[in-house]
Amino acid sequence: MPRKLLALLFLAAGLLGAAPAWASGDFTCSVAWKLKLTELSNCDNQPFLSPGNDSRVNLQLLLLDAGKARLHAPGPARTADQRYPDPVLAGPSPFTLQDIDDLIAPPPAPGSGDDSSDHADGEGSRCDSNMAGAEAFNVALAASPNLPAADRQALTDARAALRPSCADDPKAPPADAPPVSVKSALGKQFAAYLAGAQAFYDGRYDVAAQAFAGLQTSPQPWLKEVARYMLGRTALNRAQAASFDQYGELQPGKADAKALAEADTAFGAYLRDYPNGAYAASARGLLRRAAWLGGRTGDLARQFALAFADTDPGARNVDEVSLVQEADSKLLAGADPASLHEPMLLAVFDLLHMRTSDGADAVKPIDRAALEAQRPVFAGQPDLFSYLEAAHAFYDEKAPAAAVALLPATSPTAPMSYLGFSRQVLRGLALEETGDRAAAHALWLSLMPAARPPFQHAALELALAMNDERGGGLAQVFAAASPITDADLREILLRNAAGPALLRQQAKSATAPEHERRLALYTLLYKQVTRGRYQDFLGDLALLPPPPPPATGDNPTAPDPDFSPFRWDGKSDDGFVCPPLRQIAGALARDPRAPANLVCLSEFVRVSGVDGDRIDAAPPADELGGAPSQFTGGPYWRLDRYQALLADPKTQGTVRAYLLYRAVRCYASSGANHCGGKDVDKAQRKAWFETLKKDFAGSAWAQQLKYYW
Amino acid sequence: MRLALTCALALLLASPAAAGARPGVVDAADYDGFWLWAGVAPQPVLARAASLYMLRGQVSAPKVGPARLIAQGGSTPHLQAGVTGLQVWIVYRAHTLDWTPAIYAQILAELARWRAAGDPVVGIQIDFDAHTRHLADYARFLSGLRARLPATCKLSITGLLDWSSQGDPTALDALSGVVDEVVLQTYQGRHTIPGYETYLARLGRMKLPFKIGLVEGGAWTAPASLASNPWFRGYVVFLTNPVGGR
Numbered sequence: 001m002p003r004k005l006l007a008l009l010f011l012a013a014g015l016l017g018a019a020p021a022w023a024s025g026d027f028t029c030s031v032a033w034k035l036k037l038t039e040l041s042n043c044d045n046q047p048f049l050s051p052g053n054d055s056r057v058n059l060q061l062l063l064l065d066a067g068k069a070r071l072h073a074p075g076p077a078r079t080a081d082q083r084y085p086d087p088v089l090a091g092p093s094p095f096t097l098q099d100i101d102d103l104i105a106p107p108p109a110p111g112s113g114d115d116s117s118d119h120a121d122g123e124g125s126r127c128d129s130n131m132a133g134a135e136a137f138n139v140a141l142a143a144s145p146n147l148p149a150a151d152r153q154a155l156t157d158a159r160a161a162l163r164p165s166c167a168d169d170p171k172a173p174p175a176d177a178p179p180v181s182v183k184s185a186l187g188k189q190f191a192a193y194l195a196g197a198q199a200f201y202d203g204r205y206d207v208a209a210q211a212f213a214g215l216q217t218s219p220q221p222w223l224k225e226v227a228r229y230m231l232g233r234t235a236l237n238r239a240q241a242a243s244f245d246q247y248g249e250l251q252p253g254k255a256d257a258k259a260l261a262e263a264d265t266a267f268g269a270y271l272r273d274y275p276n277g278a279y280a281a282s283a284r285g286l287l288r289r290a291a292w293l294g295g296r297t298g299d300l301a302r303q304f305a306l307a308f309a310d311t312d313p314g315a316r317n318v319d320e321v322s323l324v325q326e327a328d329s330k331l332l333a334g335a336d337p338a339s340l341h342e343p344m345l346l347a348v349f350d351l352l353h354m355r356t357s358d359g360a361d362a363v364k365p366i367d368r369a370a371l372e373a374q375r376p377v378f379a380g381q382p383d384l385f386s387y388l389e390a391a392h393a394f395y396d397e398k399a400p401a402a403a404v405a406l407l408p409a410t411s412p413t414a415p416m417s418y419l420g421f422s423r424q425v426l427r428g429l430a431l432e433e434t435g436d437r438a439a440a441h442a443l444w445l446s447l448m449p450a451a452r453p454p455f456q457h458a459a460l461e462l463a464l465a466m467n468d469e470r471g472g473g474l475a476q477v478f479a480a481a482s483p484i485t486d487a488d489l490r491e492i493l494l495r496n497a498a499g500p501a502l503l504r505q506q507a508k509s510a511t512a513p514e515h516e517r518r519l520a521l522y523t524l525l526y527k528q529v530t531r532g533r534y535q536d537f538l539g540d541l542a543l544l545p546p547p548p549p550p551a552t553g554d555n556p557t558a559p560d561p562d563f564s565p566f567r568w569d570g571k572s573d574d575g576f577v578c579p580p581l582r583q584i585a586g587a588l589a590r591d592p593r594a595p596a597n598l599v600c601l602s603e604f605v606r607v608s609g610v611d612g613d614r615i616d617a618a619p620p621a622d623e624l625g626g627a628p629s630q631f632t633g634g635p636y637w638r639l640d641r642y643q644a645l646l647a648d649p650k651t652q653g654t655v656r657a658y659l660l661y662r663a664v665r666c667y668a669s670s671g672a673n674h675c676g677g678k679d680v681d682k683a684q685r686k687a688w689f690e691t692l693k694k695d696f697a698g699s700a701w702a703q704q705l706k707y708y709w
Numbered sequence: 710m711r712l713a714l715t716c717a718l719a720l721l722l723a724s725p726a727a728a729g730a731r732p733g734v735v736d737a738a739d740y741d742g743f744w745l746w747a748g749v750a751p752q753p754v755l756a757r758a759a760s761l762y763m764l765r766g767q768v769s770a771p772k773v774g775p776a777r778l779i780a781q782g783g784s785t786p787h788l789q790a791g792v793t794g795l796q797v798w799i800v801y802r803a804h805t806l807d808w809t810p811a812i813y814a815q816i817l818a819e820l821a822r823w824r825a826a827g828d829p830v831v832g833i834q835i836d837f838d839a840h841t842r843h844l845a846d847y848a849r850f851l852s853g854l855r856a857r858l859p860a861t862c863k864l865s866i867t868g869l870l871d872w873s874s875q876g877d878p879t880a881l882d883a884l885s886g887v888v889d890e891v892v893l894q895t896y897q898g899r900h901t902i903p904g905y906e907t908y909l910a911r912l913g914r915m916k917l918p919f920k921i922g923l924v925e926g927g928a929w930t931a932p933a934s935l936a937s938n939p940w941f942r943g944y945v946v947f948l949t950n951p952v953g954g955r
Contacts, residue, residue, distance in 0.1 A: 119815060123766075167785060244784050247788070248783035
């Protein structure tokens with residue numbers, strides 16, 4: 001489930017069930033490069049059952065295992081624009097809900113986009129069925145050869161004139177339509193149906209129910225069938241009629257219980273007599289709605305289990321992806337676990353309640369005793385239950401050794417189900433936390449050959465990369481036969497973890513892709529010059545390729561990353577004179593403390609626009625790239641450097657004036673520091689400003705600076 | 710921070726009508742403009758809303774096949790302008806701008822249904838995360854949409870913070886002739902974007918009416934320059950469900 005607050009998503013959706021959608025969960029997110037996920041994020045799903053997965057993803061994984069969802073060959077990859085605002089990744093893991101849905105949802109049938117309805121898909125208007133209803137009515141007329149021509153014409157005209165709005169405005173109730181003028185007994189039955197349909201759409205449910213009740217024994221087969229189905233719909237709409245507030249939102253618990261029971265009875269009777277009827281799929285969907293409106297979670301869960309189980313085309317009128325969405329928003333969001341007796345749905349519920357979350361996403365954690373009490377539900381699925389126990393031990397009880405003991409000790413040789421994969425991955429994660437990094441390393445490697453279902457291999461690459469990063473095995477990641485080929489993972493390690501030797505090796509590599517080589521060189525040079533390795537920097541500058549030809553209209557994509565910062569000629573906008581970068585580095589190699597040259601180095605960082613570059617902003621400690629870097633020296637933040645130079649009494653004259661100016665400008669013009677480094681308070685900024693104005697009143701910078709922030 | 714706080718207080722004193730300029734955490738009770746998203750339970754603060762943006766549909770972008778309008782939220786509301794002079798905007802979230810004629814027709818039909826039900830609808834809002842570099846394309850799309858809307862229906866869009874800092878000024882200008890307002894979102898998901906102040910500092914480039922979109926419970930301190938910005942039109946708060954709710 002994307003958010004707890006989606007509990008009431010699709011409040012009124014679906015006379016015919018709910019349609020798939022994301023409500024408000026679909027904002028840009030950044031990927032957390034780790035496998036232990038306990039908080040929901042839209043772009044961090046992993047191919048094993050996890051509290052951090054979108055609950056729809058967990059449900060899909062279990063449905064795939066059960067053969068109730070099927071993967072098809074991936075279509076063309078979405079372009080960056082199509083993915084936006086989701087991130088574009090080089091590899092398949094982690095993935096978004098959309099990514100897995102794309103592999104499951106069948107491509108639309110040709111022509112299915114020809115939508116002539118006035119209503120959006122899934123819009124909760126009973127009028128949405130008007131057009132299909134008219135079509136069925138006309139088919140039934142055509143199938144009644146005994147109908148006199150005049151009656152037929154009158155009925156056809158009357159059906160065409162029926163264009164209800166379902167506005168349900170109490171101030172402007174729809175007027176009664178004039179009765180259809182027909183002579184024959186059969187014509188009168190069709191006319192009675194039309195009067196019922198009109199009353200139904202107008203919201204006069206008593207009149208509608210009376211009309212449909214009178215047709216239940218009609219000799220005309222369609223009238224007989226549709227009347228029985230419409231009795232259910234009429235009762236259901238009456239049950240919810242008073243449930244909508246002024247905002248059009250459905251108020252839970254306000255439904256009319258008696259009418260709901262009538263709807264249940266009517267749909268049950270219809271399905272008993274017409275198990276394969278024209279309206280059977282709709283009736284089953286509406287039974288779910290009745291159970292949902294009535295708050296009968298147990299019934300609703302059973303109906304979802306039946307709906308997922310019955311994959312025959314025609315058995316339901318929503319596709320599998322939509323049904324998952326519906327189960328998530330209507331059932332899992334507010335369920336009482338005691339009423340969930342379906343293992344698959346209960347497992348997804350339990351995982352959701354193993355999340356650590358706060359604020360708007362807060363969930364009530366499930367405790368061990370409550371989980372234990374569910375054991376009978378999982379009697380037929382012991383592996384699933386032991387997985388949940390292990391997950392609880394690992395995520396909630398912080399007892400990784402206990403989790404290991406609950407999980408299989410042998411690696412599979414054949415491709416794994418997603419549950420089988422989940423059991424192995426959780427075991428690996430728990431081994432990592434017990435400190436047995438070597439056992440975890442062996443496990444990750446041993447799983448790789450069998451990890452052929454979508455997303456599995458990529459997850460193992462991430463696991464192995466994190467293990468190698470933390471276990472001193474970084475060189476193995478970049479060795480020739482490395483199983484870690486995901487470009488995102490390799491980039492994160494080069495940017496954050498790699499030391500100079502490894503960066504130089506990859507910069508010169510004959511086999512690495514061009515982007516990887518360039519990234520390694522960029523990172524090497526940037527870190528060398530900002531971390532005081534000036535001599536090495538001057539040596540490795542020789543690795544820079546010649547500058548690319550100027551971009552033209554035909555060839556707008558420049559190689560990435562762009563090396564032009566390392567060719568900086570020393571010019572800047574604010575009048576502090578610097579030599580080219582190579583000379584700055586040369587001077588610093590001779591005297592690493594010369595203030596003017598250190599200011600010029602900071603100018604290189606400022607002018608190149610690499611402030612806050614990802615190179616200097618390390619990932620969180622529990623993510624890939626978050627371990628202490630092999631490249632020593634720490635990040636380069638301009639405000640820190642300005643302060644260090646200002647603290648040195650040897651920094652005088654023009655250099656001091658410029659530093660004061662620059663330090664104040666770090667807070668321009670919002671009052672937030674955009675130079676990186678330790679914040680200073682307002683009083684300090686004021687003091688810098690006043691010192692500049694007083695001690696260097698004649699400088700251009702003192703005159704230029706009108707404010708401090 | 711202290712300067713900003715002082716200015717925010719000054720803003721409150723200078724213009725008591727500018728509700729919601731209190732520093733700190735966004736409390737819906739301080740505001741009178743709201744987004745009501747699908748699945749968010751209506752709150753009592755809505756009773757005193759002067760503007761209400763209600764999500765009603767999402768234009769989805771299936772990987773294969775044409776875009777579809779998928780309903781969000783409930784049935785047609787029955788709202789009245791009342792003493793606050795409530796103005797209602799119907800919001801459509803778009804994942805694609807490749808709209809079929811059916812989508813335009815469905816939106817126009819919905820507008821008509823709401824008005825027929827007596828709802829004080831002033832316009833529609835499009836919520837689309839346009840890349841900064843694609844603003845010109847977005848402006849062209851909006852121009853086409855505008856041409857299909859009745860003259861009585863205004864057009865609002867949500868905007869991203871970085872438009873004000875990185876957006877092509879020409880594209881931003883192109884928007885100004887097409888939309889009646891932009892509501893700039895200062896949050897992603899349920900959290901205020903860190904460093905929003907930096908972006909807002911560049912609002913001087915916006916030459917069209919704008920509001921600031923906040924998230925209930927998120928952080929907000931009004932930048933000093935906001936009150937004097939002639940294009941600033943107030944706030945819209947994205948309501949969330951209470952903690953520990955369903």
